[in-house]
Amino acid sequence: MPDGRLDARSLDLAGIRALVEGQGNEDWRALQAYKYAWMPGVDSFDQVRTIPKATRRALEARAGLSSLSLAARLDSEDGTRKYVWELQDGGFVESVLIPDEDHPGGRRLTLCVSSQVGCAMACSFCLTGDLGLKRHLSPAEITNQVRQVQADLGAQRRITNVVMMGMGEPLHNLEHLLVALGNMKHEHGLGLSHRKITVSTVGLVPAMQALMSRTQVNLAVSLNATTEEQRRQLMPITRRWSLAALMEACRGLPLARGRRITFEYVMLRGFNDSLEDAARLVALMQGVRCKINLIPYNENPERDLLRPSDLVVWRFQDHLVQAGLHTSVRRTRGRDISAACGQLGGVELLGRRATEGADPSARWRAEQRERARRGEARRIDDGRGDLLADGSPEQPPGPVAESAPSAS
Ligand code: SAH
Numbered sequence: 001m002p003d004g005r006l007d008a009r010s011l012d013l014a015g016i017r018a019l020v021e022g023q024g025n026e027d028w029r030a031l032q033a034y035k036y037a038w039m040p041g042v043d044s045f046d047q048v049r050t051i052p053k054a055t056r057r058a059l060e061a062r063a064g065l066s067s068l069s070l071a072a073r074l075d076s077e078d079g080t081r082k083y084v085w086e087l088q089d090g091g092f093v094e095s096v097l098i099p100d101e102d103h104p105g106g107r108r109l110t111l112c113v114s115s116q117v118g119c120a121m122a123c124s125f126c127l128t129g130d131l132g133l134k135r136h137l138s139p140a141e142i143t144n145q146v147r148q149v150q151a152d153l154g155a156q157r158r159i160t161n162v163v164m165m166g167m168g169e170p171l172h173n174l175e176h177l178l179v180a181l182g183n184m185k186h187e188h189g190l191g192l193s194h195r196k197i198t199v200s201t202v203g204l205v206p207a208m209q210a211l212m213s214r215t216q217v218n219l220a221v222s223l224n225a226t227t228e229e230q231r232r233q234l235m236p237i238t239r240r241w242s243l244a245a246l247m248e249a250c251r252g253l254p255l256a257r258g259r260r261i262t263f264e265y266v267m268l269r270g271f272n273d274s275l276e277d278a279a280r281l282v283a284l285m286q287g288v289r290c291k292i293n294l295i296p297y298n299e300n301p302e303r304d305l306l307r308p309s310d311l312v313v314w315r316f317q318d319h320l321v322q323a324g325l326h327t328s329v330r331r332t333r334g335r336d337i338s339a340a341c342g343q344l345g346g347v348e349l350l351g352r353r354a355t356e357g358a359d360p361s362a363r364w365r366a367e368q369r370e371r372a373r374r375g376e377a378r379r380i381d382d383g384r385g386d387l388l389a390d391g392s393p394e395q396p397p398g399p400v401a402e403s404a405p406s407a408s
Contacts (some may be wrong), residue, residue, distance in 0.1 A: 001064040002088055008037045008045075008063040009140035009147075012182050019062050023055045033059055035188040040151055043067070068144045071360045073152075080334030083149055084361050087141065091117040091134055092361030093167050095145040096339045097159075109153075110161040113145045114344070115177060116168025118368060118377065121202050123222075123235045125266060125297065125305055126342045128167045131368045132377020136173040142180035146190055162192060164199040165220070167344045171199070171207035181215055200264065202237045203246040212253045220262040220293070221250065225272055226280035234272075243284075250288050260289045260326070266342075267313060268297050269306035278319035291326040298332055298340045 001007050008016060016037065017030035033055070036048045045051065045059040071086040081097040093114040100108040118131030145166075150159050162184060164170040170177050181197060183189040200220040201208060212219060223246075225231035231238040241249075250261055265281070267273045281292070294317055297307040308316075313329060320327040334340050338359075371377055 001066060003064070005061075006063040007066045007138065007140045008033070008059070009066055009143060009183070010138045010176075010179065011063070012179050013186070019059055020055055023052075023058060029055050031188065034186075037065055038147065038183065038186075038189045066140045066144065068141065068148055070148070074337040074339070074359065076334040076337045076339060078333055078336075080337065080339055082334060082337045082339040083145070083152075084359055085141075085145070086360070087117065089135075090364070092364050093117055093137065093141070093145075094339070094344045094361070095149060095166060096334060096344070097149060097153075098333050108160045109157060110163055111146055111149055111159045112163050112166045113142060114166030114168055115142060115164055115170040115173050118372070119168045120172060121169050121235070121237055123202065123224075123237075125224075125234060125268065125303060127300065127302060128342070128344050130302070130372060131167075131365065132372035133168075133172075134368065134377065136176055137168070139176045139179035139183065142176065143183045143190065146184055146192075150190070159192075161196045162198070163220075164197075165341070169202055169204070171201045171204040171211060174207045174210060178211070178214060181217060185215075198262070200262075202235055203241055203249075204237070205241045205245060205249045208249060209253065212255075216256060218259065218262065219253070220264055221246070222266070223263045223281075223284075224266045226277045226284060230272060234266075247284055247288070250290075255289055260291045262291045262293055264293045264295055264330075266295045266297055267308050267316065269308040269312070271305075273308040273312050273316060275315065275319055278316045282320060282323040282325065285325060291328070292320055293328050293330055295330045295341055296332065298335065298342055300343065 006019070008019070013030060013034050016034045017026055020026055020029040020033060023029050032051060033045065036042050036045065036051070042048060043065055045056050045063070045065070048056065051059070068085040068087070070083060071092060072084040074082045074084070076082070079099045083095045083097070085093050085095070087093065095114060096112040098110045098112060100110065114137065116136050117134035119126070119128045120133035122129045146159060146162055153159070164177070177199070184192045184197060185194055194216040195218070198218040198220050199211060200222060202222050208219065211217070224234050225243070228238065228243050231243050253261065255261070263285070285292075294313060296313050297305055299305065299307050317327050317329055330341070332340050335343070338344070368377070
């Protein structure tokens with residue numbers, strides 16, 4: 001909290017229990033306080049009259065209940081909605097709400113959630129990477145995206161699915177992510193089923209293994225390439241964990257019965273969209289319980305990369321399906337409000353609306369991109385990033401210190 005107290009929404013139940021230590025009846029008091037921390041309409045423990053006064057005082061003295069400040073809410077023509085949040089320290093992150101009326105399993109309302117301010121992974125095609133990493137989000141900042149969007153929707157519409165596919169690399173922020181996921185899933189937290197939560201990663205191998213051994217969620221791996229060289233060109237993280245090492249790790253992950261790993265594959269015209277790529281992809285998937293999600297590249301003025309034609313995407317998909325792989329193609333949603341994959345924190349496609357101030361984060365992002373360009377933000381390939389250094393993503397406790405400008 002800005003006043004130096006703890007943020008109860010960044011704690012798990014055990015953390016809340018520590019706050020009521022010495023009050024007597026701790027297990028019960030902790031559960032009570034935990035419930036209220038996530039109950040709609042509650043902003044402080046002081047409000048909750050059913051908690052005994054002494055306990056309330058103890059809670060209030062040690063912890064508050066944070067909320068994100070909504071900077072803008074932008075509605076797309078296709079029903080997608082982007083929430084732009086302004087953080088305490090002046091940064092911005094985004095969440096994207098994606099209704100899907102046509103899903104075969106029934107209507108869905110998916111929230112795409114951010115895990116970091118910016119991103120250190122520097123994938124060549126992704127605009128969020130242009131910001132560099134500013135800092136990790138706290139557990140509260142992650143879970144509050146879900147809590148507050150749900151509050152905005154009201155009781156009539158429920159968020160059915162959460163995908164950790166917004167800004168940032170969730171597994172680079174593993175400890176905070178685990179607390180956040182725990183609170184999303186807890187029956188007295190946000191009460192989402194683990195089956196409805198998906199964590200997407202560039203493939204940080206040890207963190208992937210830790211995630212799957214410590215919690216049950218769906219895993220999505222952004223693969224995007226079928227050879228080491230091709231993947232290195234797109235995703236610098238491949239220099240730390242090769243494509244071969246990544247696939248071997250995927251084969252060894254503990255998966256619950258009936259579960260599959262989703263492999264996301266951004267399709268770039270003339271780069272990874274040939275039938276040879278499709279054949280190599282089939283070979284890579286041998287022995288992995290998988291689904292493939294093809295994502296035709298979302299073009300933007302910042303990159304000269306192109307999306308393949310629908311026919312090429314269809315042929316590629318057909319090849320995979322013929323080989324027996326479950327394969328879907330992701331529809332592009334929310335392009336007109338810069339909410340599509342790889343556009344978060346990126347270039348403005350809002351046109352006039354942006355200049356009218358519809359998205360207050362636009363200027364901030366432009367500044368951050370400029371700073372990152374000057375080498376002032378942490379990038380995975382700066383040689384000082386924790387990921388390339390020793391392979392075990394450390395968890396800096398607070399904001400990530402900015403590295404000195406690099407030589408380049
Ligand atoms: N860092 C995590 C979470 C972000 S998910 C990860 O990479 O998995 C964002 C997804 O969008 C990734 O699968 C990424 O490959 C994809 N993506 C990024 N930029 C894109 C673009 N311009 N067009 C289509 N997909 C893109």
